[in-house]
Amino acid sequence: MADNPTSGTQSLKEQFWDPVAGFGVTFRTMFRKVVTEQYPKEKRPTAPRFHGRHQLNRWPDGLEKCVGCELCAWACPADAIYVEGAENTEDERFSPGERYGRVYQINYLRCILCGLCIEACPTRALTMTNEYELADDNRADLIYEKSDLLAPLLPGMEQPPHPMRLGDTEKAYYRGEHAAVSVDAEHRPEASRAAQEPTGEEHQ
Ligand code: SF4
Numbered sequence: 001m002a003d004n005p006t007s008g009t010q011s012l013k014e015q016f017w018d019p020v021a022g023f024g025v026t027f028r029t030m031f032r033k034v035v036t037e038q039y040p041k042e043k044r045p046t047a048p049r050f051h052g053r054h055q056l057n058r059w060p061d062g063l064e065k066c067v068g069c070e071l072c073a074w075a076c077p078a079d080a081i082y083v084e085g086a087e088n089t090e091d092e093r094f095s096p097g098e099r100y101g102r103v104y105q106i107n108y109l110r111c112i113l114c115g116l117c118i119e120a121c122p123t124r125a126l127t128m129t130n131e132y133e134l135a136d137d138n139r140a141d142l143i144y145e146k147s148d149l150l151a152p153l154l155p156g157m158e159q160p161p162h163p164m165r166l167g168d169t170e171k172a173y174y175r176g177e178h179a180a181v182s183v184d185a186e187h188r189p190e191a192s193r194a195a196q197e198p199t200g201e202e203h204q
């Protein structure tokens, strides 16, 4: 039988080119940008509107924006929120409304961070932060209480219960007419802005 005239070329190709071609994907990948993230040593910032842990916000005088209406709990598809409202009194006022959230819990074992609760909230009391480190090694600690969710007191805010400090009438209070503010007036403008505007941490 006669020899195939191309057998020498094929043999060279098989010997030298095919092994190199086999590493083609490896070589191409070596020069691409590395996408591995060094979490938790390096934490990259999330997108600004990332849905992370919830926050219960305050008015600039420190009173709580939550009025215990339970709309967030009714809107939640995962039944992750539990609210118990209670009446404010003139001696013990926690929010500027008639009621406040006496008990407020979010169960992060159930929450799917969908954000429907913050859409339902009529007072913008409930928003979501960019915090995403919500893992734990026991179930009880993943049920966040009101004390875990309440926004910290900023300069110029006063720990409730206390009277409404942002005006003599409800209209003045909600319009932000701060003439009657008596708490640390020096810090009021910063505290007011911080409490009324979303920060990098808080968004809806
Ligand atoms: S983010 Fe969604 S699942 Fe989580 S508490 Fe709000 S409504 Fe419920």
Ligand code: SF4
Pocket (backbone or CB within 6 Å): 065, 066, 067, 068, 069, 070, 071, 072, 073, 083, 101, 120, 121, 122, 123, 124, 125, 126
């Ligand atoms: S967080 Fe908003 S919707 Fe939920 S109980 Fe408070 S005021 Fe109502």
